[in-house]
Amino acid sequence: MGSEGPPAAVTVHVTGFKKFHGVSENPTETIVNNLTEYLKKKGLSKGLVIGSCSILETAGQGALIPLYKTLQSAITSKESESSSSNKIIWLHFGVNSGATRFAIERQAVNEATFRCPDEMGWKPQKVPIVPSDVAIARIRKTTLPVEEITKSLANKGYDVTTSDDAGRFVCNYVYYHSLRFAEQNGTKSLFLHVPLFSTINEETKCNLLLLARVLASHASNIRLMQM
Secondary structure: OOOOOOOOEEEEEEEEEOOEOOEOOOHHHHHHHHHHHHHHHHOOOOOEEEEEEEEEOOOHHHHHHHHHHHHHHHHHHHHHHOOOOEEEEEEEEEEOOOOOOEEEEOEEEOOEOOOOOOOOOOOOOOEOOOHHHOOOOOEEEOOOOHHHHHHHHHHOOOOEEEEOOOOOOHHHHHHHHHHHHHHHHOOEEEEEEEOOHHHOOHHHHHOHHHHHHHHHHHHHHHHHHHO
């Protein structure tokens, strides 16, 4: 028998958003800013690496430059390692100010219809996110098993559901670009909507970093099993 090669590894790149109109404290910024230090103390599943933790502007165009910089640099790094065993997952966190539960988003729609101006003052209405994708109703879906991941988190005690509607604001905008990039480059993308701090209890607040760790671990473990 020949050599089986090095064990497969999964690198997870995490993003959150800054504060924006009506949300003075964005829980996703707190999660991402503290995640690296938290994981140094708690550790990660075998074969899982956190590649980067980035905070994006809560603005359509403003988020794209750092988003694509992170996406492309991860692909370049993967190619330089010349290892097909290294897999990449993009894990995005966004806040839903009207939610009381966590929601894992199955898909994003090629439509920007912002309910209010973003942090750069842009308020598109029925604009295609990627014009070359033509149809404003085009949907891109994550290829990760959302139901299985949701069930795993629920078994850990998190009040989490699945969702087919990431809105039409900046979260959906970023997720659509990430899913498109993932499809074109053979990677994976997943988006989790988080409620406002004011709508979740103190225990859940304290466990937000644990949630991020568990979510990343489950996504990577499932991906590893599917290789």
